[in-house]
Amino acid sequence: MKFSVKKLAAVTAIAVLSAFSTPVTAYAAQVSVPEVSHSCVFSSTDDAAMQMRKYIKERTADFEINIDASVASKETVGQLMIFKAFDETGSGSEGDYLRFSVKKLNCKIYWKNNEYRLVYHLNYYTTAAEEASLTQKLDTALASLNTEGLSDYNKFLLLYRYVTSNVTYSSDISDKYAYTAYSAVENGHAVCQGVAQLLYRLCNDSGIPCRIIAGIAHDTSGAREDNYHVWLVTKIDGKYYLSDPTWDLSAEGDNFRYFLKGSNDFDSTFNMRHIPQNDNGLTFPEYDSDEFRNAYPVFSENAPSPKCSEGDIDGNNSINAVDASAILSDYSRVSTCGTSALTVSQNSCADVNNDGRVNAVDASCVLAYYAYVSCGGKGSIDTYIKNEVLKNVR
Structure with missing residues (x-):
């Protein structure tokens, strides 16, 4: 399975330059950087990264970040801020999603008066x-x-x-x-x-x-x-x-x-x-x-499949309204988008009337059995369905 014709989705170039002026010899292709009207000097890497993340999510091609030089050395500030911008936040549209959204990245770092000016140019896969x-x-x-x-x-x-x-x-x-x-x-x-x-x-x-x-x-x-x-x-x-x-x-x-x-x-x-x-x-x-x-310590063994038994979809050794709700929700899910959340075993356990389908009828059977047991009824759900439900259908 090929990942990319280039190296790992993004090719990054970082240049560290002295003073806020255009160097005589450019490290990479010249970048046109517009003025950022709300630009300010960040003393916190978290605040600066939040602003960078916002630009990247908006697919801004050219932007600059000004940050106090005390946050890192000039040799490490470029990588530090890129990593901070791609920090995991729990949001699916940030973190690694943004990291793999950048096709190419160029950053020039200017340094003057204890302040870094990080000038970015990014190419994205999407708009x-x-x-x-x-x-x-x-x-x-x-x-x-x-x-x-x-x-x-x-x-x-x-x-x-x-x-x-x-x-x-x-x-x-x-x-x-x-x-x-x-x-x-x-x-x-x-x-x-x-x-x-x-x-x-x-x-x-x-x-x-x-x-x-x-x-x-x-x-x-x-x-x-x-x-x-x-x-x-x-x-x-x-x-x-x-x-x-x-x-x-x-x-x-x-x-x-x-x-x-x-x-x-x-x-x-x-x-x-x-x-x-x-x-x-x-x-x-x-x-x-x-x-x-x-x-991210990967566990040595495979994830165990959820336990279940007939009618007991969540495997807690009790057949109740929660199981009926799980069956009904999955029936709705499959009807709407064609995808089930139940394992093969859970799906079999959900088909309590054994007609080869998991639907509202099965949920009703589970609810009926739950009411029966709650009133002192005895026996398995299979026996209950055969004796009480199916005979009424006949």
């Missing part, structure tokens, strides 16, 4: 109007998916199914839009960067912490050359797991090979290996560093 259109469609999609009340596992499963069943792999990797979530939604196809970007955004906006990992897809058999690739690390029930939605795009049904895998099993299926790698140096983290691994 502000395209991002606004994408946001509107994703808001609609999330409303129809209705993740409220779902466990972390079921929520991620729902989003993973939604992405892998609605996106195909782009055949034209020279198309810049193929590297975006915008293409994944608007055109129904993208390369790994766009696929990961889309799932990252959906997850974070649904309360599931998620990071995009960049690196290399390596064929240990030597049959294929190494390619740049991205995948995800996701926090489920307090533990981090690895997933690769791109390599699961062609999965039949729920036969996912790279869904919520532990570190011991992520690359056990094929000869391909995921190798975390920072090939950019400036705007991407050191994914293979102790710092990153300590911040």
